[in-house]
Amino acid sequence: MDKIFLVYNDTVYTYEQLLMDLNSKDAGYSYLYVKDNHPYEVFLGIIHSLIFDYPLEILDGDFSKKEISELGVDTNLLTTKVLKHERLQFRNMDEVMRRIYKIEQWMLTLYTSGTTGRPKKMGHTFDTLTRNVKVHAKFEHCVWAFAYNPTHMAGIQVFFQAFLNQNPLIYMFGKSMSNIKILMEMYQITHISATATFYRNILPYLQGTTYPIMERVTFGGEKFDLLLEEKIKNAFPNSKITNVYASTEAGSLFAAKGDVFEISPEYKQLVKITAQRELCIHRTLLGKTHSLENEWFQTGDFVETIDETHFKFQSRQSDMINVGGYKVNPIEVENLLMQVPGIIDVVVKSKKNSVTGEMLVADVIKYEELDEKELKKEIKQFATTHLQAWKVPRIIKFVDELLITRTGKKVRK
Known part of the structure; x- marks a missing residue:
């Protein structure tokens, strides 16, 4: 049986099909943009x-014409062949891999999710995108759940980890949670990387099942939840659990x-924490940004310093809520x-509140x-007992x- 590359909406794409499509794609022509909701076309x-x-x-497939225009992208170029290149014929995926590792000038441009304003453009090289990718014969058996948006940083990194080891990707992003259990059992998934929100949503469907x-469960994109970790351990008793910090600007760090x-x-x-507890990273760790005016990039992430080399993530600057002059971290309240x-x-x-400026609202599943x-009544009583009034x-x-x-994180605005 041909080795699986991607499973998406009950359709199986093999590495053999991928090889054929790479050899025949657009007969020697290329596009400057990919705008598609279909992960196979993106990959x-x-x-x-x-x-x-x-x-x-890479543009999100659901970007509107207005959003694309605001990004400064000429919509005519989305469907125009603009580059002519020599055609190559690859006999197998190993030849493709050898070719990839010889490339030096390649650049992939991504856009931030735009949750705190207009999406920002960030270019990355193969090296920055695969900074923490591990390629080895011992990973040949891995089967990856794909639980991120394929057009954003976290998704691209999972893609490269699986693809460079020629592993299967089983697409789960945006799918019904009730189908996740079926996919996990059908394809014997061994590795998964997702947001805490994704894990919380699938746990009710995994009740009573281990x-x-x-082998490995990775958290990324949102603040780590220690209570959730315990529940994950019950569902996946033999897995190693890892928490990753990454950004569109820098990749995994x-x-x-x-x-x-x-x-x-x-x-x-190359890393510093300001007096205001904001995490900053040196520009040499970033992708190819054109807007940074000084040596340090302010991530907008507030952290708690443990010692000189250890810290805990606390909140995003943009998530903080001002209630009557008090700054409230919504993640603290959620936890x-x-x-x-x-x-x-x-x-x-x-x-909005006429007295306090803002007040807190909790949407609960x-x-x-x-x-x-x-x-x-129980929620109110528990919150009143354990939290300050504001x-x-x-x-x-x-x-x-x-x-x-678009990246699978909670919307707090």
């Missing part, structure tokens, strides 16, 4: 641009077991409320069998699902 475009060494920009075949990140010796002079039995997930956000009135949500709403961004 095919990336690999094609890499082996023929031409620059490529997956000893799962730090990894941790638990919520304490370590600054490795090679990065010690507290998640301790209330019966809550599957919760998002804390702000609502609960187990169906629980009474809303009783659970709301951190207690004034409005609690029960919802069927939480809104997420």
Whole structure:
């Protein structure tokens, strides 16, 4: 049987098909952009641009014409063949891999999610995108769940980790949570990387089931949740659990077991934490940005310093909520409320208030069998007991699902 490259919407794409498509794609012509919701087309475009060494920009498939125009992209170029290149015929994927590692000038441009304003453009080389990718014969058996947006940094990094080891990718991003269990069992998934939101959403469907075949579970994109880690350990008892810090601007930089990140010796002079506790990274760790005016990039992430080489992520600057002059970290409130039995997930956000400027609202997903009135009373009582008054949500709403961004993170605005 041909080795699987990607499973998407019940369609199986093999590495043999990928090889044929790379050899025949556009008969020696190339595009400057990929704008597609279909992950196979995104991945095919990336690999094609890499082996023929031409620059490529990736746009979200659901970007509107207005958004594309605001990014300064000529919409006519999205469907125009603009580059002619020599055609090459690869006999197998090993030849493709050897070609990839010879490429030196290639550039891939991504856009940030735009959750705090207009998406920003960031170019990356093969080296910055694969900084923490591990390629070895011992990874040949891995089967990867794909739980990120394929046009954003986290998704691109999972793609390269799987592709460079010629592993299968089983697409799960944006899919019904009830199908995840079926896919995991059908394809015997061994590795998964996703946001905490994704894990919380799949756990109710994994109740009473364990997956000893799962080898590694990686958290990324959102603050690590120690309570969630314990539940993940129950579902995947043999897995190693890793917490990764990454950004569109820099790619993956730090990894941790638990919520304490370590600054490795090679990065010690390239990372600093300001007096305001904001994490900054040196421009040499970034992709090819054209907008940075000084040596240090301000990540907008606030951290708690443990010692000179260790820190904990606390919050995004853009997520902080001003309640009557008090700065509230919504992640702190969410983590507290998640301790209330019966809550599957919760998002804390702000609502305009004439007295305090903003007040806190909690959208809660609960187990169906629980009474809303009783659970709301328990949440209020628990929050009042454990939080300062200005951190207690004034409005609690029960919802069927939480809104997420294009990258799968909670929407707090």
